[in-house]
Amino acid sequence: MYAVIDIETNGGNQQTGKITEIAIYIFDGSKIVDSFTSLVNPESYIPSYITELTGITNQMVAKAPKFYEVAKKIVEITENRIFVAHNAAFDYGFIQKEFTELGFHFDRKKLCTVKLSRKYLPGHRSYSLGKICEKLNIEINGRHRAAGDALATVELLKRILEQKKRNEPSLF
Numbered sequence: 001m002y003a004v005i006d007i008e009t010n011g012g013n014q015q016t017g018k019i020t021e022i023a024i025y026i027f028d029g030s031k032i033v034d035s036f037t038s039l040v041n042p043e044s045y046i047p048s049y050i051t052e053l054t055g056i057t058n059q060m061v062a063k064a065p066k067f068y069e070v071a072k073k074i075v076e077i078t079e080n081r082i083f084v085a086h087n088a089a090f091d092y093g094f095i096q097k098e099f100t101e102l103g104f105h106f107d108r109k110k111l112c113t114v115k116l117s118r119k120y121l122p123g124h125r126s127y128s129l130g131k132i133c134e135k136l137n138i139e140i141n142g143r144h145r146a147a148g149d150a151l152a153t154v155e156l157l158k159r160i161l162e163q164k165k166r167n168e169p170s171l172f
Contacts, residue, residue, distance in 0.1 A: 002027045002111070003081040004157060006150035007091050008054050010046045014093040018042030019067060020056050022095075023146035024077050027084075027154050029161060036077050037147045039064035054144045067098045078108055086129045086153045088112035113156050120163040132156065 008021040019040045026034035039056070041064045051057050074095070085091035088110045099106035114127050124135055129149060133140050138155045142148025 001033075001081045002029070002084045002157065003078040003108070004084045004150055004154045005078075005091050005095070006085060006146045006153060007094055008056055008144065008146050009050075009094060010042045010044060011050045014090075014097050017094065018044050019094055019098060020046060020050075020054070020061055021146040022070065022074070023150040024074065025150050025154050026077060026081065027157065030158075032154060034077065036070075036073055037150075038070050040070060041066045056145075068102055071099065071102060071104070075104075075106070081108070082111055083108035084111045084113060084153065084157055086113045086149070086156070088114075111157075113153055113160065116160045116164075117156065120160045120167065129153065129156075 004025045004027050006023050007019050009017040010020050011017055020042050021039050023037040024035060025032045039061050041061045043066060046056060046058050083092055092110055096106050117127050117132055124132055129152060130143060133152050133156065136159060138152050140148050140152040
């Protein structure tokens, strides 16, 4: 089982940025079997350029749960599942940092759909989520929002797994 994850942040890097939204879809290889999505109060300012990109405003997150209030759900829903994201190091790093700040060690096996796309879907000029989804006719409803990007990543993972199966049938 895969926990396909996307986050939005208030910018910056993993040391200075904070999560503003998270979406997790549990994917069994053929369908979504569970999900969790939430805005997250970053307890810090969201710059206007991030609001322009994501549509997430300071007002939207003001009454949203803080990370520590959704942390238990994140642990439970991702437990014994492979953490999958498009540019997994980015999403995983932010989530891991948030848990570290809470005094908890978050450790999951990771898969990156950027790396997997390059291997199993070669020949594209760009492997950004928007570009690869456009080339593969994967619709993204809500680009730069956690749920929209995570759902597109689920579909991309499904295509990668299908291609992997065609290339390496003896592994399945």
